[in-house]
Amino acid sequence: MRRRATALKAALLLLCGLAAPAHAAGAVVLSQGHTDAIDIRYTNGALQLRVNDDTVSPAVSRAVEDVTFQVLPGARTEVPGLDAFAFLGAPGTPIWMLPQVQDPALLWPGWNTTALASGTFRDDSIRLSLVGVDGPGAVTVFDTSSLGAPSVRFRTADGLPDHLDVPVHTHAHASWVFGATGHYTLTWRADAVLTDGTAVSTGPIDYRFLVGDARSLAVTGLAESYPAGQTVTLQAVQTPQGPSTDYRWYSRRPGTDAFTELPGETGAAYRFTATRALGNTEYQVRLADGTTSAPVTLHVTDDQGSGGTQKSVTASIDATAGALVISVLPADRAVVLPPAALSPAGDRWETGGALRPVTVTDTRAGTPGWSVSGQVSGGFRTADGASFGGEHLGWTPSLTSQGAQQGAVAGPVASGLASGALLASAPAGAGRGTAKLDAQLRLSVPTETAAGTYTGTLTLTAI
Incomplete structure (x- = not known):
C-alpha cells in the first residue's frame, strides 16, 4: 500500500543569551x-x-x-x-x-x-x-x-x-x-x-x-496571556549567575495573603499547564540564600484563546482505510527558548527547552507503522541577517503517551537537525492509535555568534 507523507511546519523563536538587551539574563559576567x-x-x-x-x-x-x-x-x-x-x-x-x-x-x-x-x-x-x-x-x-x-x-x-x-x-x-x-x-x-x-x-x-556578591533574581519567559491548556515555562535568571542552583518556586492564588512553596520544584525552569483556575496567580522563585525574585502574574484566556480555533494538519491515504494525522495545538506552534547562558567552559552559548507536544494519530486499517522526523534545513536568522545553521540545534526525543496497542519508540539523541533526525517511530502492526511525542531541545552556538533574536523553521514529517 502506497503511503503519502505529510509535513507540519512549526516556527521556533529562539531567544539567545546574546540577544539584546544583553544586560539581561544572557549577559556574560567576568569575575x-x-x-x-x-x-x-x-x-x-x-x-x-x-x-x-x-x-x-x-x-x-x-x-x-x-x-x-x-x-569578588x-x-x-x-x-x-x-x-x-x-x-x-x-x-x-x-x-x-x-x-x-x-x-x-x-x-x-x-x-x-x-x-x-x-x-x-x-x-x-x-x-x-x-x-x-x-x-x-x-x-x-x-x-x-x-x-x-x-x-x-x-x-x-x-x-x-x-x-x-x-x-x-x-x-x-x-x-x-x-x-x-x-x-x-x-x-x-x-x-x-x-x-x-x-x-x-x-x-x-x-x-x-x-x-561584592550582590545578586538579583528574576522570572522570565512569561507571555502576556495563555489560552487554557497551553504549557507555561517560567525560567529563573540570576544576575550575575552565581554558584547556587538550589531554586524554590512559589505561587500565590488571588485572594490569599502568602506565597506557598510548590513541592518538588527545585530547578531553574518551572513548567505547568495554564488553566482558568490559575488565572491571575502570582509566581516567584527564591534561592537558598534568601534572594527572591519579583512576582509575575499569569493571565489565562478562554479555552479557545481570543476567538481562535484548533486545526490539525492531516495526511490521508484512502477514504476507506483511515488516515495518518500529525498535529499540534495552535498555541504550541511557536517555541520560545529561555535566554542562552555561557557554558561551563566559557566557549559556547547554550539554552534548551521543550519542543511541546506533537500528536500522531494512525487510524489506517493496514497498520503499516509510521515514523516522524524533524529537520531545520534553512537554519536560523535574525531580522538584520545574522544566521547560524540547523546543526546547532539538537534534541532528545521522548514519548509522552501512546495507545495501549501501540509500540512506538522515541528516536535517538541527535546533536543537530540540519539534515534531519528521527523523533519517534512505530513498527508495522503496532502503530494504530494516538501517540504524543515531545523532545528536549538543546541549542549550542559559538560565543562569537552575533547578538540577536534568531528564528528558524522546524519541519516535522510523518510517513
Whole structure:
C-alpha cells in the first residue's frame, strides 16, 4: 500500500543569551582572569571600545553591553597607613581593589591599544577618558612605578572627567579601587585625531561593574496571556549567575495573603499547564540564600484563546482505510527558548527547552507503522541577517503517551537537525492509535555568534 507523507511546519523563536538587551539574563559576567576591559579598536573608519575576554581560550572579543565585570568579595582590603596612598581615604578604610599585579582569584582588567596601527592617529595616541561614574562609592584607578610610587589616573573624588593619553601598541594594567559594594556604571570614551585632521570618537560607553556578591533574581519567559491548556515555562535568571542552583518556586492564588512553596520544584525552569483556575496567580522563585525574585502574574484566556480555533494538519491515504494525522495545538506552534547562558567552559552559548507536544494519530486499517522526523534545513536568522545553521540545534526525543496497542519508540539523541533526525517511530502492526511525542531541545552556538533574536523553521514529517 502506497503511503503519502505529510509535513507540519512549526516556527521556533529562539531567544539567545546574546540577544539584546544583553544586560539581561544572557549577559556574560567576568569575575576572574585576564581581560582587556577597554580594548580600543579602529574599524571601517570608526573608533570603538570592545572587551577582549581572555578568561576563555581562545580569547573572545565582546561588545561592552554584553559584559558585567564583577569585583569578588575577596578583593576587599583596607587603605594602607602610608601618606602616598592618602588619595584612597583614611588608613584602615575598607576598599575593594583589583590590583595592578594579577591575582588569579580576582579579575585582572586593563586597557589595550595593540590593535591600532602606527601612523593612523596624530601623535600615535588615543585619549581615554572616564567621563562619569554612577555607584555607591568612590572609584579610583591608579598604577605604581617599579619603586612602588602610585600615580592616580582616574579618580571620582576630585571630579570628572579625567583623561589619559595612551600611545598605540599599549597594553597596560592598573589598580581599580571601589569604595563600597554594589552596582556601578563607569562611563568611558576614547577620542583621537586622524593624521588628516579628522576627529574620531567612540562617544560615551557605559561599563557595568558589580562589587561584592550582590545578586538579583528574576522570572522570565512569561507571555502576556495563555489560552487554557497551553504549557507555561517560567525560567529563573540570576544576575550575575552565581554558584547556587538550589531554586524554590512559589505561587500565590488571588485572594490569599502568602506565597506557598510548590513541592518538588527545585530547578531553574518551572513548567505547568495554564488553566482558568490559575488565572491571575502570582509566581516567584527564591534561592537558598534568601534572594527572591519579583512576582509575575499569569493571565489565562478562554479555552479557545481570543476567538481562535484548533486545526490539525492531516495526511490521508484512502477514504476507506483511515488516515495518518500529525498535529499540534495552535498555541504550541511557536517555541520560545529561555535566554542562552555561557557554558561551563566559557566557549559556547547554550539554552534548551521543550519542543511541546506533537500528536500522531494512525487510524489506517493496514497498520503499516509510521515514523516522524524533524529537520531545520534553512537554519536560523535574525531580522538584520545574522544566521547560524540547523546543526546547532539538537534534541532528545521522548514519548509522552501512546495507545495501549501501540509500540512506538522515541528516536535517538541527535546533536543537530540540519539534515534531519528521527523523533519517534512505530513498527508495522503496532502503530494504530494516538501517540504524543515531545523532545528536549538543546541549542549550542559559538560565543562569537552575533547578538540577536534568531528564528528558524522546524519541519516535522510523518510517513
